[in-house]
Amino acid sequence: MTADNIRQKLEEAFKPELIEIIDHSAAHAGHAGNKGGGHFHVTLVSTQFEGKSLVQRHQLVYQALGDMMKDEIHALGINALTPSENS
Incomplete structure (x- = not known):
């Protein structure tokens, strides 16, 4: 469900040409310092x-995700x- 929430927030904020979300949470479950939130990689x-x-780009992504960065x-x-960087 969290990956779906991430996708929705990022699509609303950026209207991206491409969005990819990879959930690495299972590989990190129980490691030191992980208090329950997931591990994700977004493109x-x-x-x-x-x-x-x-x-600035990273700050915009963090702002778009808001409170999800605290717990989820x-x-x-x-x-x-940018589109030209992706070609």
Whole structure:
């Protein structure tokens, strides 16, 4: 369910040309420091990343996910690309 929630929030925020979400949670269950949130990797291709630095792109993704970053997501890998960077 969390991956679906991530997808919905990112689609609403970025209207991406491509969105891919990989759930790595099962591989990390029970490791030190994991208090229950999932491990995910997202790839987004959106024109909204044009002219933005890598840090700014990541900040936009974190903002879009909001409170999910507190409880539902323990770790998040991000590939935030513009359409020209994805070709």
